[in-house]
Amino acid sequence: MNVHASAALASASLATPITLQRPRVIEFGAGTARLAGLWAAEQKLSRILVIADAFNAARVEVLELKGDVTVFGNVKPEPDVPNLDAALAVAAQVRPDLVIGFGGGSAMDLAKLVAVLPGSGQTLTEVVGPEKVKAKGAALMQVPTTSGTGSEAGTRALVTDPVTQNKLAVQSLHMLADIAIIDPALTLTVPSAVTAATGVDAMAHCVEAFTSRKAHPLIDMYALEGITLVGRFLGRAIADGSDIEARAGLSLASLYGGFCLGPVNTAAGHAVSYPLGTRHHIAHGAANALIFPHTLAFNAPAVPEKTAAILAALGLKPSAREEEVFAAAHRYCADLGCEMKLSALNVPRDDLPAMATEAHAIRRLLDNNPRDISRDEILALYEEAY
Secondary structure, rough: HHHHHHHHHHHOOOOOOOOOOOOOEEEEEEOOHHHHHHHHHHHHOOOOEEEEHHHHOOOHHHHHHOOOHHHHHHOOOOEHHHHHHHHHHHOOOOOOOEEEEEHHHHHHHHHHHHHHHOOOOHHHHHHOOEEOOOOOOOHHHHHHOOOOOHHOOEEEEEEOOOOOOEEEEEOOOHOOOEEEEEOOHHOOOOOOOHHHHHHHHHHHHHHHOOOOOOOHHHHHHHHHHHHHHHHHHHHHHHOOOOOOHHHHHHHHHHHHHHHHHHOOOHHHHHHHHHHHHHHHOOOOOHHHHHHHHHHHHOOOOOOOHHHHHHHHHHHOOOOOOOHHHHHHHHHHHHHOOOOOOOOOHHHOOOHHHHHHHHHHOOHHOOOOOOOOOOOOHHHHHHHHHH
């Protein structure tokens, strides 16, 4: 497909049908974490399983939960199938009526699966793909502690298969949170490097949805505002981690990015960044930040007006020329403190061809991209990023 034909596909008409699904209740703002216990009590949910990483497991008291509370505090970054199995084993013992994801996207993704798999008679492999989950076994609450994934608003969970090193993607309406509590005060402790990487991840969700072949005016509104919020507040939050307004701006950008993921989803940026995480255990946000300028510039000829709008929303000089787009986006990420060289992240150069093959096979994302990208073009992109 040529670039101009692709561009025509890059924006749906207003009349194109689309479905937007969000948690039934969204609590947003500083100090809302304590509402977790109140909501659970109101719903008469008392057997509670919290899925968290070690850091958040140690501060679960901020949720003010009552009743019989069990904490699975061993969520790993980029969780794999054994990590999920360990959480499911705890759930089998506890038999919770409420599962709470408390942490970043990894904790929230595992919480989704823990809310639907135990007692269902379904295995993980049986639910991989869209809408294969039969039912929800427990109520689900999501409480993000980073501003990146937007997983609290979505219906997808990603787990790495350690055998194939591929991400298994499960999508189901049954995994939509009953309540999402987004308290930017929980993000005040996030280090500046993680703030930068997760902020770029939130922005990438919005950018890739905004420029997708499936882009839709209903989602464009959230996407462009999410990008604008990152442009306004990410630098501020990195400079001063205690800036609660900046933290709130990023929490909102992350939520809007989550709204983008359900109906539209991501594209080449995420597909190309995934092998960095699955094969070399680079944090998802850091991988996205490194790849972002490359895919934004690659797609610019297919979606010139939207590319210029993205740069403007970030406070950069608008352009749709590939080299100018790349230079501006690369400088933006580097100035935030993001590592922009694959070699500095200890990725072996001789693995780039296998990474390119793996990324090119992720059709569920690449088929959304506004410009076709070949396996060799992905390899060239990795080489340029090396």
